[in-house]
Amino acid sequence: MLDREKTILAINNIMEKNEIKIQELPFLNKINLRLNPNNNQHMSICENILETILPIQSNTYSQNKKVKSIWLSPDEWLVVYDDDDDDIFINLKDKLGDIEASVTDISENRTVIRISGKNIFILLSKFLVLDLEKNLSTQTSCVQTLFVKVPVLLLRNNKDNQTPEVDIFVNKSHANYIYNLIIDGTKNLDF
Amino acid sequence: MFLINCPHCGERDQSEFNCGGEAHIVRPKNPLNLTDDQWADYLFMRKNIKGIQFERWNHSNGCRRWFNVVRNTATDEILKIYNIGEKAPQIEGNNPKTPSGEPIIGSGNYSTSFEKKQ
Ligand SMILES: [Zn+2]
Numbered sequence: 001m002l003d004r005e006k007t008i009l010a011i012n013n014i015m016e017k018n019e020i021k022i023q024e025l026p027f028l029n030k031i032n033l034r035l036n037p038n039n040n041q042h043m044s045i046c047e048n049i050l051e052t053i054l055p056i057q058s059n060t061y062s063q064n065k066k067v068k069s070i071w072l073s074p075d076e077w078l079v080v081y082d083d084d085d086d087d088i089f090i091n092l093k094d095k096l097g098d099i100e101a102s103v104t105d106i107s108e109n110r111t112v113i114r115i116s117g118k119n120i121f122i123l124l125s126k127f128l129v130l131d132l133e134k135n136l137s138t139q140t141s142c143v144q145t146l147f148v149k150v151p152v153l154l155l156r157n158n159k160d161n162q163t164p165e166v167d168i169f170v171n172k173s174h175a176n177y178i179y180n181l182i183i184d185g186t187k188n189l190d191f
Numbered sequence: 192m193f194l195i196n197c198p199h200c201g202e203r204d205q206s207e208f209n210c211g212g213e214a215h216i217v218r219p220k221n222p223l224n225l226t227d228d229q230w231a232d233y234l235f236m237r238k239n240i241k242g243i244q245f246e247r248w249n250h251s252n253g254c255r256r257w258f259n260v261v262r263n264t265a266t267d268e269i270l271k272i273y274n275i276g277e278k279a280p281q282i283e284g285n286n287p288k289t290p291s292g293e294p295i296i297g298s299g300n301y302s303t304s305f306e307k308k309q
Contacts, residue, residue: 058199058200058201058254059200059201072254072255073199073253073254073255073256074199074254074256076254076255129204129206129207130203130204143200144200144252144253144254145203145207145252145253146206146207146252151252
């Protein structure tokens with residue numbers, strides 16, 4: 001057997017043993033939203049269209065069945081929703097205008113790698129300077145940081161009693177790099 | 192390496208931030224009236240203090256916001272973090288005296304001298 005095949009088998013075994021799953025999510029619409037959080041009119045327009053609030057609390061996100069609105073900075077949010085609902089972008093753009101707010105379609109900018117499994121915090125910690133236990137402590141936590149050298153947005157997806165599941169939002173051009181690093185990191189996971 | 196307490200995101204590693212150099216440098220109101228020396232002074236000359244320095248920092252891999260930091264460049268101790276646009280606070284800090292008695296201004300010491308190579 002080739003060395004490469006042996007390695008792949010070994011990695012598969014480790015991943016199976018630890019129930020680690022990695023997948024790239026299918027295409028999601030993403031909108032970068034910038035507006036003044038003190039503008040109540042704009043905030044309520046967004047709330048009506050998205051049917052969820054824009055979180056003011058740093059490093060959190062809010063969601064309903066189809067939309068996630070993620071805090072990026074005090075006046076910036078990332079809105080993520082499924083492919084089939086095109087109205088959100090058009091509605092936001094129409095109702096908010098482009099003078100005091102900005103609505104930008106950045107769907108193609110980032111892709112999402114979803115990783116789940118009971119020991120993924122240990123696995124991901126190999127590449128992060130961040131304390132995941134602290135920064136992804138609640139059900140609606142998200143955090144922007146560096147993954148080795150790549151800027152990423154990490155989003156915790158699981159409830160407290162479920163297996164940990166983290167979405168990694170990353171530039172498309174860096175996705176392969178991150179994926180390979182994670183696979184490489186599983187080689188010497190010895191827990 | 193040290194930690195910086197971002198006013199928006201909380202405590203994060205320094206690698207997520209970029210330093211934007213000295214804070215509180217005001218752009219001259221009438222650049223056309225300045226001599227070349229005065230203009231160069233505004234553009235290029237920075238204090239580079241060994242000790243307590245007022246700096247601008249950007250959380251470039253987080254919220255991407257600018258803020259001001261008072262940092263002791265000799266010890267990397269951060270004494271205060273405040274918003275852009277605020278006045279420089281009065282800071283009393285312990286400026287360590289180096290054994291060799293290096294000057295506070297300038298990153299090098301007396302022994303560093305510039306000699307033209309032939
Ligand atoms: Zn920040």
